[in-house]
Amino acid sequence: MDRKLLHELIEDYTSAMNEVNRRISAIMNDRVHEELTGDQFLTMRYIQKNEPCTSSDIANEFGIVKSAVTAQVNRLYEKGLIERDRDSDDRRIVYLRLTTEGKTLMKEGTDKLYEVLGEILSNFDKEEMTFFIWQLQKLARILKENG
Amino acid sequence: MDRKLLHELIEDYTSAMNEVNRRISAIMNDRVHEELTGDQFLTMRYIQKNEPCTSSDIANEFGIVKSAVTAQVNRLYEKGLIERDRDSDDRRIVYLRLTTEGKTLMKEGTDKLYEVLGEILSNFDKEEMTFFIWQLQKLARILKENG
DNA sequence: TTTAAATAGTTCTATTGTAGAACTATTCAC
DNA sequence: GTGAATAGTTCTACAATAGAACTATTTAAA
Structure with missing residues (x-):
């Protein structure tokens, strides 16, 4: 070109x-997430979808170091949104789960996400949107290979 | 749907x-920008393209408050990458420009950006890419109206 | 023309997100 | 059984950000 x-x-x-x-x-x-920062919402969503998961999973998913995850998870823990418990077989591992409050908050957040993004994406027809997402996924795949 | x-x-x-x-x-x-953070690179690129510009321009462009811009601009200033001078007619206004060093750094950064993104985007043909960008722009426009 | 409002930017404080090094506790491998 | 690997935390330092209070300057209104 x-x-x-x-x-x-x-x-x-x-x-x-x-x-x-x-x-x-x-x-x-x-x-969408009045009570959380953008990063906190993404972390909560990851836990919601991958429950139970570990700090290492999160570090890996978001490409950040584990100490950064500890800091973030501490803040969510102090808000009472997630709970931690150790694996009884391998006591190094700490499993993260949403608390009841965390689940409620994420249920609301997800509903709002669908509502808000749904409204925006309604400006695209199905084929347009599918193709756009397909292109985004292709780009993600190429970036993964080139990284 | x-x-x-x-x-x-x-x-x-x-x-x-x-x-x-x-x-x-x-x-x-x-x-692409070893010596700068991602945000600093974006700010430098904005100044590069809109020279001379003000802190308010940057705050407006990136949707952040002016005190956040002052902090960022201070860091770039201390690195010797930008210069500030006051408008002689309206002495409230401070114009920002890249220094010679800043220009050199951004020239290199832009070259690397073209090289790196060019390599990645070469996986798409021209029509595909044009359509994808067109969709992105459409999305940006809709978001602007819905914001 | 003086005074009040608006504007441009800075300072200060507090919080979040992040990296990296040093650390603890635990498990695995030889 | 000892040394290496693994999971996670603590600590320190810095960048990015918001928001409130502030300075300096210009504009508008009385």
Whole structure:
């Protein structure tokens, strides 16, 4: 491909992607997870979907070091949203689960997420959206291979 | 559209988008802006493209408060990458510009960005990429209206 | 023309997210 | 049984951010 065109596409891609990320995170903050930060919501969602999971799982999923996870998990623990208990066979391992409060909060958050994103995505028809997601997944796969 | 299908699409969209963002930022960190954080690189790029600009411009562009910009700009200033000077007509306004060092660094960073993203995007053909970017821009526009 | 409101930016404080090194406790492998 | 590997925590340092209080300056209104 022509060099100049490629550079223009890269500029367009990065600027659109940055704008989407900024606006999504602003909307999520305002309307989806009032009581949590964006990162906390993502961590809670991960635990919700992968219960029970460990700090190492989270560190691996989000590409951050384990001490960063400890700090985050401590904050969620202090809010009473998650519980920790040690594996009885291998006492190094600490399993993380949502508490009843955590589950309630995430149920509400997920409902709002579906409502808010559903409203936004209703501007795309099914084929358009499917193709867009398929492209995103392809990009994710390529990035995984190139990382 | 069917409710369950929409929810699945939302799950696929959010998980692909999050993975893309994580991997892009990891790659950028490793190969594009070694001496800067991701946020600093974005701020420097904004100044590079909009020289001279103000702290308020940056706050507006990235949706953050002005005190956050002051903190960021201070760090870049201390690295010798940007310079500030007051408008002589309206002495409240401080214009930001890249220093020679800042320009050199951003020239290198931009070259690396083109190289790295060019390599990744070469896995898409021109029509595919154009359509994908067009969809991203459409999403950005809708988010802007819905925000 | 003086005074009040608006604007641009900074300072200060507090919280969150992060990396990295040193550490504890536990399990595994030889 | 001892040394290596693993899971997680603690501690320190820094970046990013919000929000309130502040300074300096300009604009608008009385």
